[in-house]
Amino acid sequence: MANPTAAMLVIGDEILSGRTRDANMNYLAKELTKHGVDLREARVVSDDAAAIERAVRELSTTYDHVFTSGGIGPTHDDITADCIARAFDTPIDVRDDARALLEEHYRRTGLELNAARLRMARIPDGAKLIENPVSTAPGFTIENVHVMAGVPAVFEAMVASVLPTITGGAPLLSQSLRVNRGEGDIASLLTDLAGDFPDLSIGCYPFQKDGIFGANIVVRGRDGARVDAAVTRLSRDLEQ
């Protein structure tokens, strides 16, 4: 059976202006690969309501799961939750279960649960909360969209909360070989290999370091014996 598919949606002007380097995409990609979920697409959009809504609609109808990152804090530029609610034509307001979590947290820390912080309890009707062991304010899952924070420590904790609730498939296995030869030297050999192992994905990733052109060849698949066989054949071909 094919693995479930997924897309990621990163929300934030700071990524698109270059001020911040996104770290969540790579983290999620690795976790999904381990869990047997195929990440097929990732998008970054700005803090723009129309752009967020459009992306959520498109991605949630195209893929089995959508994971979002960013825009669920207490400030005026945190508009993700409201945009997600609109994308699903669902009402949104401060919800009692989320408010109770925040009340308990701010009572413990001695900070005021003011109007701004209360915005973090705005949860669309019918959504299921995602636990946030780092800073309490929850994420949520609505339909097939998992809405999470942008701060990497919080994002990672939320991914850990969500993944066990998702049915994964066979993890993608991979083996790689590093070759100190230009891609052009090994390309025809790789074309033949890909033809003989149509069930595997064979990627060639060139690098250039200290004036040397080389490549990492990565063989990926669900069947470990087939990956082994392809890598063995590749090693032999490369020695000739």
Added chain:
Amino acid sequence: MANPTAAMLVIGDEILSGRTRDANMNYLAKELTKHGVDLREARVVSDDAAAIERAVRELSTTYDHVFTSGGIGPTHDDITADCIARAFDTPIDVRDDARALLEEHYRRTGLELNAARLRMARIPDGAKLIENPVSTAPGFTIENVHVMAGVPAVFEAMVASVLPTITGGAPLLSQSLRVNRGEGDIASLLTDLAGDFPDLSIGCYPFQKDGIFGANIVVRGRDGARVDAAVTRLSRDLEQ
């Protein structure tokens, strides 16, 4: 006048599997910001012909410029050039000007210009070559799409070749303030500030370090005097 808009399209299974961390998006974002081009969206798709074609069509009709990264090397998984040609219904074949560049390069380096390497001279009809001072094999611009390599050193060199050919607008200016207070404490103050400076973008980016919750507040705009005024007002508000 509004700045020109842009999107980036990163092509590569290795990013979506988590094997490789994309570095080109952040580089391009910074360069475009300096050049006065607004990067509005970024997408990552896999080495899948239908996905690449669809993304190129969508992005090139939505934004003034599209910058792609990846998939223009000599191996079987390098399918970007052919996908771009199909997206524009344009014929593609080995082109004499690109072939001449490669012939000269491989004569100099003593390597064979074999069939695989010659694939890097496949250029759509009517496209303009993008110079590659690092490893010769050119990128190309067709319509409003700039097709570049994925290897960061080559990508960066190609961006440097392309940017001077693009008319930019006013560069986005920004100033930031680091605050060792939680976002929730300063949110209402930022809402007021954003209301009074509707021509500026005011972002709040929380961080968590050594148990301290703080935030970087970034004020962005095209008019330096207005950015100054907003930051002065913000500093004053924060002291109260």
